[in-house]
Every structure is written in structure tokens, then in C-alpha cells.
Amino acid sequence: MSYVLETSAKSEKAISQGAIRIEDVVKIYDPEGAAVMAVDHCSLDISAGEICMIVGPSGCGKTTLLNAIAGFHSITSGKIYLDDKLLCGPDKPMAEPGSDRIVVFQNGALFPWKTNLENIAFGPLMQGKMSKKEIYEKARNMMADAGLGGTENNYPGEVSSGLRRRVEIVRALMNDPKVLLFDEPYRALDSLTKSVMHEALLEIYYKNKVTIFFITHDLEEAIFLGHRVVIMSSRPCKPKKILDIDIPHPRDYSVLTSARYRELMDEVIELVHEEAKKSFAAGEKEG
Numbered sequence: 001m002s003y004v005l006e007t008s009a010k011s012e013k014a015i016s017q018g019a020i021r022i023e024d025v026v027k028i029y030d031p032e033g034a035a036v037m038a039v040d041h042c043s044l045d046i047s048a049g050e051i052c053m054i055v056g057p058s059g060c061g062k063t064t065l066l067n068a069i070a071g072f073h074s075i076t077s078g079k080i081y082l083d084d085k086l087l088c089g090p091d092k093p094m095a096e097p098g099s100d101r102i103v104v105f106q107n108g109a110l111f112p113w114k115t116n117l118e119n120i121a122f123g124p125l126m127q128g129k130m131s132k133k134e135i136y137e138k139a140r141n142m143m144a145d146a147g148l149g150g151t152e153n154n155y156p157g158e159v160s161s162g163l164r165r166r167v168e169i170v171r172a173l174m175n176d177p178k179v180l181l182f183d184e185p186y187r188a189l190d191s192l193t194k195s196v197m198h199e200a201l202l203e204i205y206y207k208n209k210v211t212i213f214f215i216t217h218d219l220e221e222a223i224f225l226g227h228r229v230v231i232m233s234s235r236p237c238k239p240k241k242i243l244d245i246d247i248p249h250p251r252d253y254s255v256l257t258s259a260r261y262r263e264l265m266d267e268v269i270e271l272v273h274e275e276a277k278k279s280f281a282a283g284e285k286e287g
């Protein structure tokens, strides 16, 4: 594929894994009954270490695609690969969920009765692949890297929502995933809180270059975070247009006032609006 991630020599190695290839995927719910076609011959290549933002009208099929990658439901036809591994395809309609692809459930997925450190260490402790000492050492290091130093012994309820979100992402990263999957994680947050979340996510991403598949309705968020923004068609979904966000990373909020950012916003707004109108005409509701 032609898309190239700008990256430092240090991170080259870290992002050699985590490419997703979605090849001609179709998903029809209830094929014998109502037959809802959610995804229609969708193809999309996502590079290892890319932040790929998915936007499109409500109900167009974005979550369906995420769930197929995660292994939460089957596809009707087509193939999805993670690097060279076929996740699902003709003889295997449903991918097995795995620690290489983690859906980051934000807000409320932490155990309130465990400390932040215990929350982060919990998954690997359950898996038992590393010693307790190694797990806690790794957890402490990752927390320090993510700006969570000093909050190890706090309970999630004792830290700000921004720090809690960091804990949730670090918890996911403890499993060394190749891909993080986000489904509108910051929906319903005010713009100030969102900006704190974005900062946290990017800071952690710059240190752990995993592939990010991120669904959002917030077009500003899509452009601010993404290497690319995939604008999906109204249902059934497939990419209508893919925009390279040619604003260099690392990014900070000064990006929002740049001329290029405004140009990209104008382009995305127009494309999404067109699809949203089609969705309305077809009877879906806009998000």
C-alpha cells in the first residue's frame, strides 16, 4: 500500500506489526429473515502503527466492522487479516478474539475495588505467562511512561477522569496488543475534557506505537488524532473516501488553528454530510 507512516528510527521496530487488511468484506445480519446488509464489499488496508479514524453516518456499519476485527461476530464473506494471519474468511467466518486485538472499553471498565496498579496487572496475572514480579515491574514502568507515576496505589475513583482513561489504555497495552480498537470512546464528553483525553491518548501512542482503529462521529477529533480518516458511505458501509491527514505528528492543539486543518475539516464535513443526507433519506437517524 502507498500509505507511509512518519516515524522515528527508534519506533521502526515497534510498528512492524499490526497491519489490518480488510478484503471485500460483506456482513448481512439475519440473512434468512430481515437481511440487513451492514457492510458491502468493504476493502481497507491499515498500516502497522497507523491511527486510522473511521467516520460515517449513524448506523452505516462501522461498529459491525470493528466487531468483526475483534472477533465478536462473524462476517458473511470476504477476509480480514492481521499481518499475515487470516482472522476470518471463507472457512472461518468469525475471528477468535485475542490479546493481539483489544477493544478499549473506556469509562467504567476498571474494577473500582482494585488500585490502579492492580487493575493494570490483573489481566497478565490471570494469564499467568509472566511472574508476579515481572508483571508488577512492567505495570509500574508503563504507568510511569503514561504519566501515571504516583497513582499506583490510588483507586480509580480517587483520580481524575483523564487519569482513569490513561489507566484503561495502559491496562490494554499490558497485553502487548498489536491493535487497539476504540468505538466512540469520548462520545458525550465536553470539548475540554475531550482535549485532555486526546492528549493522553497521543502521549501514550507516541511511546507504544500500536495500530489504532478508532470510530468517531466527531470530525475534529478524527482529523486531530488520525494519520488517515476513512469516510464511510451510508449503510451498507464501505470507504467512500480516505483522507491522508498530512499534518505531522507529534501534534498538539495548535494544529486546530492551522489553515491545513481547516481545509481538511471543510473536506470531511462535506463528505460526511453528503452521506448523512443519504442515510436520512434511507430512514436511518444521524448520530
Ligand SMILES: Nc1ncnc2c1ncn2[C@@H]1O[C@H](COP(=O)(O)OP(=O)(O)OP(=O)(O)O)[C@@H](O)[C@H]1O
Residues within 6 Å of the ligand: 029, 030, 036, 037, 038, 056, 057, 058, 059, 060, 061, 062, 063, 064, 065, 235, 287
Ligand atoms: N445484531 C444485529 N442484528 C440485526 N441488525 C443489526 C445488528 N447489529 C447491527 N445491526 C444493524 O446493522 C446496521 C449497522 O450497525 P452498526 O452498529 O454497525 O452501525 P454504526 O455505523 O456503528 O452505527 P453508530 O454510528 O450509530 O454506532 C444498522 O442498521 C443496525 O441496525
